[in-house]
Amino acid sequence: MMTDTTQDYSNVVFSLADINEACQRHITRYYPVGKQLTLGRVGTEVEQVKMHAFIDACLEWANQEAPEMVELYRLTP
Numbered sequence: 001m002m003t004d005t006t007q008d009y010s011n012v013v014f015s016l017a018d019i020n021e022a023c024q025r026h027i028t029r030y031y032p033v034g035k036q037l038t039l040g041r042v043g044t045e046v047e048q049v050k051m052h053a054f055i056d057a058c059l060e061w062a063n064q065e066a067p068e069m070v071e072l073y074r075l076t077p
Helices: 016-030 033-042 045-062 069-074
Strands: none
Touching: 016 045, 016 069, 033 045, 045 069
16 A cells, blocks of 8 residues: 555656666755765764765665665665
8 A cells, every 4th residue: 555655666767867866865865965074074983884884775776777766765874
């Protein structure tokens, strides 16, 4: 069952631009650019590792041959 906030993307083919935009939006949902810069500069090692691991996972998703949007939204820090 889908709710008002979910959409079924199972049969949709996304362009590279769509994939990259979705990836960027997902990353900045949890880590806006200002927060990324602050954590990179003064964050603890644990905070930095957590942020970098999340960003790397999102980028790995985007670099798949045929990434599925639902998989991106399962990624969380």
